[in-house]
Amino acid sequence: MPRDLPxxxxxxxxxxxxxxxxxxxxxxxxxxxxxxxxxxxxxTLQRIERGTSDPRFSDLLLIARALEMTVSDLVQE
Structure with missing residues (x-):
């Protein structure tokens, strides 16, 4: 399901x-x-790290937990 994203x-x-x-x-x-x-x-992790896949929120929660940080800290710019 391709999407045209900016x-x-x-x-x-x-x-x-x-x-x-x-x-x-x-x-x-x-x-x-x-x-x-x-x-x-x-x-899935490979695609997330390459930026070719939109991670699900639950994936971000699991990643942040494994890194001992909050999702907010994980996604900060």
């Missing part, structure tokens, strides 16, 4: 994915280990 939205999604990747790496977790910690499928 480029700004695509960029923000990529920025969020990069932030998640950096925080995960800083926590010394591989994608596989992080996926296991969060219960999010590894392929």
């Amino acid at each position: 480029e700004q939205i695509h960029q923000q999604r990529r920025d969020l994915g990069e932030r998640i990747r950096v925080l995960r790496s800083g926590a010394r977790k591989t994608q596989e280990a992080f996926a296991e910690m969060t219960g999010i499928d590894r392929r």
Whole structure:
């Protein structure tokens, strides 16, 4: 179900994915280990980190919990 989104939205999604990747790496977790910690499928996590997928709010909650932060802190610009 493709959507025509403004480029700004695509960029923000990529920025969020990069932030998640950096925080995960800083926590010394591989994608596989992080996926296991969060219960999010590894392929889904890869798409989120690449910014090619819109994460569900529940995914953001799981990611933030695993990183010991709030969703607000996770998505801050």
